[in-house]
Amino acid sequence: MKPFPHAFAATLDTPAPVVDLDIVERNIARLQAACERAGVGNRPHMKTHKARDIARLQLQAGAIGLTCQKLGEAEAMADAGATDLLISYNVLGAAKHARLRALARRVKLAVCCDNSTVADGYAQAMAGAADVLSVFVECDTGRHRCGVPSPQAAADLARHVADLPGLRFDGVLLYPPDGDLVASIDFLAELRKACAGHGLIVRTVCSGGTPNWGRIGSLGENEYRAGTYVYNDRQMVRLGAASLEDCALFVYATVVSHPEPDRVMIDAGSKTLTSDLMGFGDHGLLVDYPEARLHKLAEEHGFVDVSACAHAPGIGEVVRVLPNHACPVSNLFDEVLTMRGDRGAGRMSITARGRVA
Ligand SMILES: Cc1ncc(COP(=O)(O)O)c(C=O)c1O
Structure with a gap:
């Protein structure tokens, strides 16, 4: 995984879906090559x-x-x-x-x-x-x-x-x-x-x-x-179809509260991450705090159990959440932010967002 926090994270207005275009291009090329090899x-x-x-x-x-x-x-x-x-x-x-x-x-x-x-x-x-x-x-x-x-x-x-x-x-x-x-x-x-x-x-x-x-x-x-x-996404990593390095979409969220020693709150809830559990029992992976558990979501709040973390993210810190399931997350946003390397690359419109009929 890319070193974190990177320069881009500090500039973000969260919660924000961020797509790494270098990884997207690599994934596209790999699948295309697999199809071509197989004819x-x-x-x-x-x-x-x-x-x-x-x-x-x-x-x-x-x-x-x-x-x-x-x-x-x-x-x-x-x-x-x-x-x-x-x-x-x-x-x-x-x-x-x-x-x-x-x-x-x-x-x-x-x-x-x-x-x-x-x-x-x-x-x-x-x-x-x-x-x-x-x-x-x-x-x-x-x-x-x-x-x-x-x-x-x-x-x-x-x-x-x-x-x-x-x-x-x-x-x-x-x-x-x-x-x-x-x-x-x-x-x-x-x-x-x-x-x-x-x-x-x-x-x-x-x-x-x-x-x-x-x-x-x-x-x-x-x-x-x-x-x-x-x-x-997290599901594809679990199934062995991808590694964390192949994951291109993360939801960036900010720790907004630390109301109890074992719990922090982030500003991404079900309106950002969806409620898709995919059998994980929690709502996404905080990749930089793998011992943390995003165990519950309200609409705008994510409840993170940090009891197993040696060091918990502090108030104001930006964290990266790997969604359990990437596809429905796309449908929640009019646009996503894009990045290359450790820099922002722009905004991308989700053209067919909400086109479910
Ligand atoms: C009919 C159909 N084809 C292909 C796919 C793509 O599957 P995946 O997202 O695992 O690549 C889906 C996913 O829901 C599907 O419903």
Whole structure:
């Protein structure tokens, strides 16, 4: 980790999210190289940073396009000049269908579905349009979130999509559970057979996730969506997908009170760090005081147990908090501060902040 406190910390108005651009660029280059070594197209997920400037860095480094979780994020990226977008989420409802159709006129757009109601909606959205919408079938290979749970049912849905006017079945999207790829490999083998039985070719297999980035290509996928890798966070360090040196986003906070010998209060609470525990039991890591525990948050207050610290941070001191989960932190700020070396580098707008619909 960078020596701390550095010159920039002293100038900050806290609480403040700070992004180290040198680390971001290194993370982008590393993931891009991993994709290229495996012959896999890199389609980074922008939900982690939601920022036009970082999307540009990813595209300049060689990404083939971007993944967005929500339609609003995709619109924001199109406004920022992106031309090739995948929305990895079922898009439903008349209001969204009108937006989808308009977006499909502006960019090369792919969407996904895991049921026929969503697919039928895409066909209605595209009725009479000149463009054809590319559709991926989302498969559940063990994460148990969205996704068709069996290869045969996924192939049946693919056939349904291929038969609908205005749509093209282009492949499958999976988001394997962290660490376990065996079920995904078996699922894909069965799926290809079942699709062949329906006279369909699976042109694109799009997999994703930072925890599995070291094994990009091992499913035979030809596209990869990683999101968190760009910043990394405490969870990625715990999973071994990153080291502390690879973490680019920290929340800088000031110790505002030391009301009891074993407790200090910082000016970052749930409105800064989110309440995402990610199974840690506390709310982020004070990297320069690893024995401290940020055990409780109020909206604007962080409660830090310093009983295990040989030396506690003093009132007025700025501390760095590594978020448990970087992605929702981005959604809390209109802009983040950037740094290079030990200096401030400017401000970066979080272009798609709040674009959750
Ligand atoms: C559909 C989908 N693809 C890819 C990702 C990226 O995963 P990670 O942030 O682990 O890189 C996510 C993360 O939530 C996701 O939901």
